[in-house]
Amino acid sequence: MKILEQLLSDNILTTEEVSSIKSFEENKPMSVHWELRSILYLGVLLLISGLGILVYMNLDTIGHQAIIAAIAIACGYCFYYGFNHKVPFTYLETKQISPVFDYVVLLGCLLLGVLLGYLQYQYSVFGMHYGLATIIPTIIYFISAYLFDHKGILSLGITGLAAWAGISASPLQLMSENNFNELSIILSGIAVGLLLAGFSRYIEIKGIKEHFSFTYNNFAINILFVATLAALFNERWKVISFLFLAGICFYYIRYAIEKKSFLFLLLSILYGYIGLTYSFFSILINMADDFSIILGMFFILASCAGVILFFIYYKRILKIKK
């Protein structure tokens, strides 16, 4: 190999070491970890969709009670397994012993959601009390997330909480499905976001399951920014929305520096940039002359250059050591 020859000629390695490295390189096993995982994932996906189609086609011969009973038994078994195999509760991050534990409890929680959804759809168990129908699984999710120390279930719980508060909170659906024109929805979004961000601060200070704070903040930053941007675009009192947006940006950039998290840095800069550009252009449109178009273009050019320079030199600007 070229690298080995170069290291040998630079007198860093001896001939014996080179030969041992060579034999290591020739005999080392090739990793097929990701290939196996992809196949497994694909297999689970195909199995589930196949089963779903099979059940749907034969619904009239199987009957609803049988399906509900099957789901309930599977769900109950998953929770039973979870309670029997879990590591005792601590305030710190716990490492589960069994490798399938995480998947089994996640499956149990998902099945619980399916079960309640099925009951509500078929028999209207909760009637028109949709709030009740969402808050019950949400509470169970939060409890199991803390008991089983599982971030995936926590995400389910936060989504349930946000749905209960009036929006469904996964970042993709936020963009595509929700109509953000209602002030009440915007306000409930902001309230949920502030609650999540505040709660994550609290658990960090108190040291209760600190590793959950990423999940809380990840939801909080998206909900807060999207709701505030919606308020900026659609509502009156734009100055207040803008100032609030600036405040969130400031908080999350500080947070990103504190946690050395590039995701939060990127998100706060992107959302902040959208808000800033919108405000600049709405001022320009009020001016409305030919010159303002050119000025707008120059603004985009200059601000993009600014952001790029910030990304290149942020370590120096924010005085972070490497």
Place this chain on the structure above:
Amino acid sequence: MIAYNTTLLNNIAIVKKAKQWYANNLITTDQMGTILKKYPVDYFKPNLFVKIGLFVFTIFMVSAALGIFSLFLFSLFANFHNSDTTDGIGIFASIVFAGLCGFFHEKFIKWRNWYNNGIDSALLYCALSFTVSVLAFGLSNNLNGDDRLMILYTIMLPILFFAMIRYIDRIVAVLFSATHFNTALVARLCHTTKTLCNQ
């Protein structure tokens, strides 16, 4: 042939291998230290998310510059409004921007020792897309669709090949293969249509 600093690429490869060997206890800590000192990998290496941000904002910036430039050009030629002037302005702006993107890409690699940081790929893709748009504006509208595509592909193939080799970029390599495949496909289609028409 490679535009990037080849010593840097070499050092990156060496350090990557050495880290694997070090993790498997094949070399000592002293040797690892010597390797790190002797083969420095000192370049701007942003995190994945910062890389995405840099890429997106570089594209925004090029688009804004294109906007200013075209506004300026169109206001110059405001009195001659027909499709030929529009095409001409398009060709001119695309050539200028392809040149500028390519130039700054080359130069920043030389000046700042850039490698794989998001800005360089964005500039490369911009330069290539502007090249495509030069051809798209430049090819006569009187040709039929298949012939236009065929000419476009035939001209782009060597350019993409050059870019692939010079900037060792994965996406350009995929594009190159796709263009190669498409050229063959379109050629086949043209052939079939012509045979059918002749019969």
